[in-house]
Amino acid sequence: MYLMEKIIDRKYVIELFNTYQEYGGRTILNDISLRIRKGEFVAIVGPTGCGKSTMLRMVLGSEMPSRGIAAMEENLIKRPDRRRGIVFQKYSLFDFMNVRDNVMFGLELEQFNLAEHFLRKIFPFFYRKKVKKFREEADLFLEKVGLLEHAEKYPHQLSGGQRQRVAIAQAMIMKPQILLMDEPLGALDVGTREAMQIFIQELWGQTAQTILFITHDLEEAIFMGTRLIVLSQYYKDGGNNGSKIVQDIKIPWPQPRPTTIKHTKQFNDIMEGIRHAGLDPSHLHDIKEFNIQHEDALCSVRKFGE
Numbered sequence: 117m118y119l120m121e122k123i124i125d126r127k128y129v130i131e132l133f134n135t136y137q138e139y140g141g142r143t144i145l146n147d148i149s150l151r152i153r154k155g156e157f158v159a160i161v162g163p164t165g166c167g168k169s170t171m172l173r174m175v176l177g178s179e180m181p182s183r184g185i186a187a188m189e190e191n192l193i194k195r196p197d198r199r200r201g202i203v204f205q206k207y208s209l210f211d212f213m214n215v216r217d218n219v220m221f222g223l224e225l226e227q228f229n230l231a232e233h234f235l236r237k238i239f240p241f242f243y244r245k246k247v248k249k250f251r252e253e254a255d256l257f258l259e260k261v262g263l264l265e266h267a268e269k270y271p272h273q274l275s276g277g278q279r280q281r282v283a284i285a286q287a288m289i290m291k292p293q294i295l296l297m298d299e300p301l302g303a304l305d306v307g308t309r310e311a312m313q314i315f316i317q318e319l320w321g322q323t324a325q326t327i328l329f330i331t332h333d334l335e336e337a338i339f340m341g342t343r344l345i346v347l348s349q350y351y352k353d354g355g356n357n358g359s360k361i362v363q364d365i366k367i368p369w370p371q372p373r374p375t376t377i378k379h380t381k382q383f384n385d386i387m388e389g390i391r392h393a394g395l396d397p398s399h400l401h402d403i404k405e406f407n408i409q410h411e412d413a414l415c416s417v418r419k420f421g422e
């Protein structure tokens with residue numbers, strides 16, 4: 117408790133301190149510390165299998181770290197709750213519900229207990245007012261993601277990009293304080309993907325929603341966030357010791373960004389720098405110091421304990 121009081125800071129929405137995740141004796145995440153401020157747009161990039169989804173699950177609360185602290189607003193994260201919304205690469209939507217029902221599903225789930233769900237089917241009249249309110253709310257969010265005219269359609273009638281926009285509306289209707297996105301654009305074709313990158317940036321600009329955006333695509337990660345974190349397997353004494361945050365940097369361009377910046381020299385220099393220092397195993401073998409430039413970055417909680 118002493119430690120908690122000392123390190124937990126009101127300025128931050130999410131805090132990880134010295135977290136490890138181990139599965140069957142294998143270390144996946146090795147001493148991850150991270151603090152996220154309200155309104156930040158944090159992109160996390162790393163190779164497939166390095167533990168990005170594992171890290172997100174700790175933030176979501178669907179699993180707890182084997183060691184260390186994962187906290188939101190000064191409290192340990194123990195289970196998922198509505199303060200953290202999530203969008204996955206796919207499977208966020210129910211195929212048997214239309215778009216509007218998918219978006220309002222979270223509100224209904226929260227509002228009605230099991231008996232009420234049942235009673236609502238038999239006596240829809242009594243619940244009409246409430247359901248009408250949910251519908252209006254859903255339509256508000258569908259309008260935000262530009263899909264109001266598709267409200268009555270079913271997910272299979274939409275394109276991949278549209279489905280992901282429904283998934284975003286579905287998460288945002290719960291008014292989460294942080295939106296977690298796990299490779300949300302990973303299943304989309306290149307053109308749609310780029311359009312969605314811009315769309316998410318615009319949404320962030322309008323809502324000031326705190327976002328934690330995960331991708332394995334370096335170009336996408338640099339393009340999207342105001343801050344970029346590189347998670348990479350860290351090799352020491354010849355073995356894979358699990359992943360660490362090896363880079364934590366500010367991304368200089370204001371949002372939303374034109375896609376043309378992807379072709380500038382500055383963008384390419386950042387990309388090449390990260391490819392070498394953040395992702396190249398031969399470099400990570402004998403790394404002395406991580407590239408942790410961000411003011412909110414933490415190399416080790418030892419600084420706090422001192």
Ligand SMILES: Nc1ncnc2c1ncn2[C@@H]1O[C@H](COP(=O)(O)OP(=O)(O)O)[C@@H](O)[C@H]1O
Pocket residue numbers: 139144162163164165166167168169170171
């Ligand atoms: N519940 C689990 N039990 C055992 N191993 C797991 C579990 N979840 C993930 N892993 C392993 O942890 C590693 C990281 O997985 P993951 O977080 O999904 O990586 P990423 O999202 O970066 O691709 C992988 O090697 C994966 O096989």
Ligand SMILES: [Mg+2]
Pocket residue numbers: 168169170298
């Ligand atoms: Mg993953």
